[in-house]
Amino acid sequence: MRSRISVTIVLCAVFSAFAVSAVAGKPVFLKEVPNGGKNKCPTCHLAGLMPSKTTVNAFGKDFRSAGFRWTAELAKNDSDGDGISNGRELGDPAGAWKKGDADPSGNITNPGDPASR
Secondary structure (H helix, E strand, O other): OHHHHHHHHHHHHHHHHHHHHHHOOHHHHHHHOOOHHHHOHHHOEOOOOOOOOOOEOHHHHHHHHOOOOOOHHHHHOOOOOOOOOHHHHOOOOOOOOOOOOOOOOOOOOOOOOOOOO
């Protein structure tokens, strides 16, 4: 009985460590795109699911391909296929925003969610 409890405790500890490491540090990416804090994790991840490498939405995949950096090319793309460029959705259609700049104002929507227009 004790060995079962010990195994359960160890498995819970390992799972918890994995879950924390899978998510830890990722919110810094919100500072890498304009208005990243507006939509929070669903900017790059499927809404309603715990952020992980397997719950990345179309914008998150494109962001990863861009080296986790905001670029003019990423701004021009329409990751979610809703007819609106990522840059327009995040308030920076030209892709001129740089990390540390003030967030652009305007009608901010989610470049990873085609229903967000």
